[in-house]
Amino acid sequence: MGLALELVCPAGNPAALRAAVDAGADAVYVGFRDATNARNFPGLNFSRKEMTEGLDYAHGKKVKLFIAINTFPHAGDRGPWIQAIDDAAAMAVDAVILADIGLLAYAADRYPDLRRHLSVQASASSADSIAFFSERFGVRRVVLPRVLTVDEIAVLNADIDVETEVFAFGGLCVMAEGRCSLSSYTTGQSPNLNGVCSPASAVAYEREGRDMVSRLAGLTINRFPEGEAAGYPTLCKGRFSARGTTSYLFEEPTSLNTIDILPDLAAAGVSALKIEGRQRGRAYVAEVVASFRRAIDGMDGGKDGRVRLAAMSEGARQTEGVYRKSWR
């Protein structure tokens, strides 16, 4: 028996988009090549022409395309964000994923028929905040912040009348998304304003004796003894010192993987699963999407898919994250 879960997959370039479509995505989410989306990395994302071609490819295979316009407009300069919404509407994409109230108001007013999803960056974690967005801007689906347990999601779904989408696999934010300025405090660039967290331009790896040290804007984020794989210095997944002890104070460098709790998520009333990773390559996207496709369709042989997914995870360590209360 398959599960009634829509599989929403990332694509950071046209090749990844085709890979996601071919591997069994129900929908693919993408962004324009500028600061209007939360994966504003060099060499990533779609020009207008690539977007149109990607949309044709997806629709040709009955797969939906969502455009994430989920950073916050710069005061006095919201032109690029307005342009992104106008272009998405003109292309007749299946949904836009928005976080900013002003942009939601604009989209709802100007393009009432353009389906609106609420980005995780809007941090809507309760029935009241979701009601705010659904009643005022006709938001049809909310991507839930990774602050809720499966039980809390079930309670929430009983209280709201819009769809919910949850993160199923990939990088895991420890902090409530869209409400974190750790990156700008450290580097001057933030997810909300610049679409980047712990940006690669601020990263340095240096060998010190036998250790590999990872730094962000000159600050030591982690130190790896010989033999330990040196991970990317994402701020909230670094080792820090408090009360005389050095530890992964906020979160270990793990990856989210919900493949074992998909029936629980479906039972909690979740409508869609989101795979994180628009910065990932085509091979990664194809493998993860195919594994989740099989799991959703009830065709997962069990072990094989899990082993392949494990190999895809950051530091090869996985967690069901906040979906279990014990994580807190």
Place this chain on the structure above:
Amino acid sequence: MAKLTLGPLLFNWSAGKRRDFYARIADEASIDAVYLGEVVCAKRAPFSDPLLPDLIERLERAGKAVVLSTLGLVMSAHDREMVRRTCEVADRLIEANDLSAVHRLAGRSFTLGPLVNVYDEGTLSYLAGLGAIRACLPPELPLKAVRELAASRTAEIEVQVFGRLPLAISARCPHARAYKLHKDNCQFVCGEDPDGLPVATMDHQPFLAVNGLQTLSGAYANYLGDLPAMRDAGVQWFRLSPQDCDMVRVTMIFRSALDGACDGEEANASLAGLIPEVEFADGFLGGAAGRSRCKPS
């Protein structure tokens, strides 16, 4: 006219410490408005809420306006109930720190706290249309953006100018983790660190502070050198965030700087003399890394 405010106490202070603190603020501080209420962790509220009626009465008797702040991260039914109770207080200005509170407050006058994402004029004007009369902006906004928002003249603008900056909030409690405890059985260890628990890098460089579910800047914001530029940009409300130091003196220093009774340099010297162990930062205002210090003290 520049107004000075005292933001909500972010730390888990004992009842006695709170009473003494606000009694001194009431009697000795030249402050226009004081924000009260638990913003960080719902688990603390049963201990701090019962003090509120007395604190409000004490502050109002001393001529201070009192604003009630709502919880920042609203997850469970219990959290929702806490926000509902605050928003149902009819005769008082409420500071919304989450959109669930805005949802409940729409249609009456309210203020927006720094945990609500107001980044551009479109959002500010929409929320002003719902009743927001003032917005304390997210800490990462540069002065350029502050100026644009103030110029829209839809709501008055408030900016935090002193104290550790609220950088992040999580469902998980890093404070309990630092004490090798779990959130459900946290033993309220955040009470052990009345100014936040300092977090350093592996190279012992001071960096952040954790405070329950919240992560704060390690450095205190100190925008004394920027007050004239901020006033020029249209900021009308200047927020001091309570720290575990002589806040009455801090208030006086900012008051005289705002009133032009002393210049930024003098004021900075006084503040540095008052809390010599504290590192200051002002990077966000200039669009730089928030932890950097552009105006030398």
